[in-house]
Amino acid sequence: MKSYLLAERTIDKADLTDLKDWLETDPWLTQGPLVRQFEAAWAAWLGRKHALFVNSGSSANLLMYAALLAQKDLPNRKVIVPAVSWATTVAPAIQLGFEPIMCDADPQTFGLDLTELEALCQKHKPATVIAVHVLGTPNDMERLCDLRRRYGFVLLEDACAATGSRWDGAHVGTFGELSSFSFFYGHHLSTIEGGMVTTDDEATHDLLLQLRSHGWAKDLAPEKGDALARQAGAIPFNKPFTFYLPGFNVRGTDLQARIGLSQLKKADHVVARRAENHRRYQERLGGQAGFQIQHCPRSITSSISFCALASSPAHRERIGAAMAAQRIETRPIGGGNMSRQPFWAERYGAAVFPMADRIHQTGFQLPNHPGLSLTDVDFICDTVLAVTE
Numbered sequence: 127m128k129s130y131l132l133a134e135r136t137i138d139k140a141d142l143t144d145l146k147d148w149l150e151t152d153p154w155l156t157q158g159p160l161v162r163q164f165e166a167a168w169a170a171w172l173g174r175k176h177a178l179f180v181n182s183g184s185s186a187n188l189l190m191y192a193a194l195l196a197q198k199d200l201p202n203r204k205v206i207v208p209a210v211s212w213a214t215t216v217a218p219a220i221q222l223g224f225e226p227i228m229c230d231a232d233p234q235t236f237g238l239d240l241t242e243l244e245a246l247c248q249k250h251k252p253a254t255v256i257a258v259h260v261l262g263t264p265n266d267m268e269r270l271c272d273l274r275r276r277y278g279f280v281l282l283e284d285a286c287a288a289t290g291s292r293w294d295g296a297h298v299g300t301f302g303e304l305s306s307f308s309f310f311y312g313h314h315l316s317t318i319e320g321g322m323v324t325t326d327d328e329a330t331h332d333l334l335l336q337l338r339s340h341g342w343a344k345d346l347a348p349e350k351g352d353a354l355a356r357q358a359g360a361i362p363f364n365k366p367f368t369f370y371l372p373g374f375n376v377r378g379t380d381l382q383a384r385i386g387l388s389q390l391k392k393a394d395h396v397v398a399r400r401a402e403n404h405r406r407y408q409e410r411l412g413g414q415a416g417f418q419i420q421h422c423p424r425s426i427t428s429s430i431s432f433c434a435l436a437s438s439p440a441h442r443e444r445i446g447a448a449m450a451a452q453r454i455e456t457r458p459i460g461g462g463n464m465s466r467q468p469f470w471a472e473r474y475g476a477a478v479f480p481m482a483d484r485i486h487q488t489g490f491q492l493p494n495h496p497g498l499s500l501t502d503v504d505f506i507c508d509t510v511l512a513v514t515e
């Protein structure tokens with residue numbers, strides 16, 4: 127009997143053959159020329175000036191927050207975080223001493239509830255907002271960017287599950303001052319583990335280069351490293367081992383970048399197939415009694431999984447059982463309502479987020495990957511729709 131997995135491996139035989147051939151040339155393996163090549167190729171593909179390859183999407187998020195602190199001009203450390211997100215969308219804010227304030231989910235996009243966000247901006251005047259494009263569905267970027275203009279916050283975009291999704295023609299991950307992507311197994315593209323931070327700002331990129339590697343300046347253009355050394359009065363002999371920022375080591379490697387370059391060749395195909403499946407799910411499940419689906423106007427969604435809400439937890443339970451009987455994999459939506467996760471609840475207490483709670487209690491994911499055909503999607507939809515409320 128056929129199985130329908132939520133995710134399939136994206137690193138295929140051709141990628142592995144390419145890797146094997148390259149390994150036989152006895153190449154440099156840690157961060158080196160291929161990382162720079164992959165970063166340039168990613169920035170060009172996305173439509174961004176700078177990209178920085180790191181060892182995971184979580185590290186990409188960590189560096190986005192750390193770069194804001196390194197800029198030294200944040201008016202405050204308040205950051206609005208989405209209730210429906212991922213643990214490591216929120217965790218770096220806690221680790222780095224930000225003051226996270228949670229915002230409920232929007233009933234359409236499942237991203238930030240932009241009406242609530244505006245009220246939070248009026249009340250708290252946060253310097254930073256982080257948005258997540260939940261499982262690939264964009265936030266309404268016109269409204270979000272309008273709020274940024276009116277309230278003056280820095281926008282971080284967690285696009286870790288949204289590679290290739292577009293809002294009004296532009297890739298998600300090109301709207302925020304900084305954005306993050308993940309290349310974990312089962313994501314749109316994979317480098318085994320890996321992630322990317324992107325920005326259009328050169329000074330921010332210079333900070334990211336230092337934060338990624340111990341806080342030193344070795345990855346900066348030589349004249350910029352010289353200027354920092356002069357400013358800090360570094361002794362020439364010690365200059366390469368002078369640490370200017372409290373950094374991390376979250377570098378990606380040339381080995382991973384080689385896989386990334388090979389994966390990038392099929393990015394457009396992967397994105398198109400995921401978007402096609404997503405549209406089919408929307409056509410089949412949209413407007414069906416007992417179900418609610420995600421929707422963002424003016425967007426193309428290259429989802430990592432399709433997600434839907436059942437009419438009740440009991441309905442979801444029965445859908446899960448019907449899917450298991452047909453070997454169709456499912457799971458809750460992302461990490462659900464983050465305020466219910468122990469790492470948050472123990473620090474900040476439980477709060478009421480009605481939409482995020484509905485998503486937590488009734489949401490479920492459906493498979494989407496390039497190997498899943500429209501016939502497969504139809505079969506999955508038939509299985510789900512056969513379960514009445």
Ligand SMILES: Cc1ncc(COP(=O)(O)O)c(C=O)c1O
Nearest residue numbers: 182183184212286287308309310
């Ligand atoms: C929205 C979001 N942010 C961040 C991450 C973390 O990415 P990684 O697993 O590469 O650390 C994920 C992982 O799925 C995610 O879905």
